[in-house]
Amino acid sequence: MGILSGSGNKGRKLILIVYLLVSIVILLFSAFFITQAIQAYTLYQYERGFSLLFTGVIGLALSLYMLSVYMRRPGLIRHKEVRRMVAVVECVSCSYRDRRDYVSGDYVMKESGGCPVCGGKTLVTEIYPEVVGRG
Ligand SMILES: [Zn+2]
Known part of the structure; x- marks a missing residue:
C-alpha cells in the first residue's frame, strides 16, 4: 500500500543512488560536449560544432529532467x-x-x-x- 511509507529499502536506495550518478554523468558529458562545441565553433568547424552542441543540449535536457524527477521523489528530501x-x-x-x-x-x-x-x-x-x- 504505502508508497510514501519511508521504510528504508536497500535495493530501492541503491537504485536511487545509481539513478542520481547516471544523471550527473550525463550532465557532465553534456557540459563537456557543449564546451567542445564552442571550441569547434571558434575553429570554424560548424558541422562538428553543431552535432556536438545538439548532443550536448539533448543530454543537458535529459539530465536536468532526470534530476528534477529525482528531486520530486517523495520521502527523499522530507524524511521527517x-x-x-x-x-x-x-x-x-x-x-x-x-x-x-x-x-x-x-x-x-x-x-x-x-x-x-x-x-x-x-x-x-x-x-x-x-x-x-x-x-
Ligand atoms: Zn447507513
Whole structure:
C-alpha cells in the first residue's frame, strides 16, 4: 500500500543512488560536449560544432529532467513526515462515518459500497493526507 511509507529499502536506495550518478554523468558529458562545441565553433568547424552542441543540449535536457524527477521523489528530501492518504466514507441514509486508506481512483462524492450499518449507499466525502509518523 504505502508508497510514501519511508521504510528504508536497500535495493530501492541503491537504485536511487545509481539513478542520481547516471544523471550527473550525463550532465557532465553534456557540459563537456557543449564546451567542445564552442571550441569547434571558434575553429570554424560548424558541422562538428553543431552535432556536438545538439548532443550536448539533448543530454543537458535529459539530465536536468532526470534530476528534477529525482528531486520530486517523495520521502527523499522530507524524511521527517510520513504521510498517507485517508478517505472519509459517510452513509447517505444514516450517521455511519468511517475513515479508511485512500484507494487509487477515489474521489470526493464517489460511491463507496454498502453501509455496514443500514446497507444504504456510502459516499467518499473527504480525502486528505494524514501524518502517521516521523522518522
Ligand atoms: Zn447507513
